[in-house]
Amino acid sequence: DSGVTQTPKHLITATGQRVTLRCSPRSGDLSVYWYQQSLDQGLQFLIQYYNGEERAKGNILERFSAQQFPDLHSELNLSSLELGDSALYFCASSPGGGAYGYTFGSGTRLTVV
Amino acid sequence: DQQVKQNSPSLSVQEGRISILNCDYTNSMFDYFLWYKKYPAEGPTFLISISSIKDKNEDGRFTVFLNKSAKHLSLHIVPSQPGDSAVYFCAASVGNNDMRFGAGTRLTVKP
Numbered sequence: 001d002s003g004v005t006q007t008p009k010h011l012i013t014a015t016g017q018r019v020t021l022r023c024s025p026r027s028g029d030l031s032v033y034w035y036q037q038s039l040d041q042g043l044q045f046l047i048q049y050y051n052g053e054e055r056a057k058g059n060i061l062e063r064f065s066a067q068q069f070p071d072l073h074s075e076l077n078l079s080s081l082e083l084g085d086s087a088l089y090f091c092a093s094s095p096g097g098g099a100y101g102y103t104f105g106s107g108t109r110l111t112v113v
Numbered sequence: 114d115q116q117v118k119q120n121s122p123s124l125s126v127q128e129g130r131i132s133i134l135n136c137d138y139t140n141s142m143f144d145y146f147l148w149y150k151k152y153p154a155e156g157p158t159f160l161i162s163i164s165s166i167k168d169k170n171e172d173g174r175f176t177v178f179l180n181k182s183a184k185h186l187s188l189h190i191v192p193s194q195p196g197d198s199a200v201y202f203c204a205a206s207v208g209n210n211d212m213r214f215g216a217g218t219r220l221t222v223k224p
Contacts, residue, residue: 001157004156015171023219033212035214036127040130040214041216042117042119042202042214042216042217043157043204043214043217044214045211045212045213045214048210048211055210055211056210056211058211059223069134090156090157092156101147101149101159102159102212103159104149104156104158105156106154106155106202
């Protein structure tokens with residue numbers, strides 16, 4: 001158990017639908033990061049939050065949005081889902097600032113049918 | 114925009130030999146580099162890191178080398194063990210923000 005909790009572990013949904021992925025960071029970590037890993041692809045950075053504020057944005061589609069709540073958990077919302085959105089979505093956390101490695105959760109596998 | 118590249122999708126070595134995984138980057142602003150290891154059905158786990166002020170960092174069987182002029186880093190595993198078989202991701206960031214990952218190299222260590 002890395003200390004980063006992602007729910008649900010698996011999600012199957014139809015095209016056009018909307019889903020919400022949830023992440024609870026490791027205790028004490030202020031930064032949350034979202035990554036997407038498509039089949040045989042590397043980890044694509046989507047977005048980072050630090051203590052409730054958006055800190056950095058990567059290749060995140062306009063159909064996707066995220067937020068970090070006062071209790072520091074984060075949600076990634078994916079809407080108007082397409083088949084190509086099927087992927088593993090990882091959340092990671094870090095204390096924030098400085099040279100720390102990220103701690104990753106075990107991911108949510110999203111399948112769009 | 115692939116700022117971190119791992120050009121070898123796979124690598125196979127014999128147990129006890131050295132494994133060398135390579136990574137190239139394009140952004141000269143990166144100041145922190147890391148290697149992560151990933152087993153199936155798990156998230157990546159942090160392995161070893163190096164800051165841009167160093168050219169080598171060692172941790173047990175794992176050593177990371179950084180060549181800033183060539184924008185290249187490598188991970189050496191000596192000696193390689195079957196349990197090291199996993200996907201290895203190279204990552205780089207500016208001040209621990211917006212960390213970018215390579216596509217990964219699948220290492221297979223044969224007994």
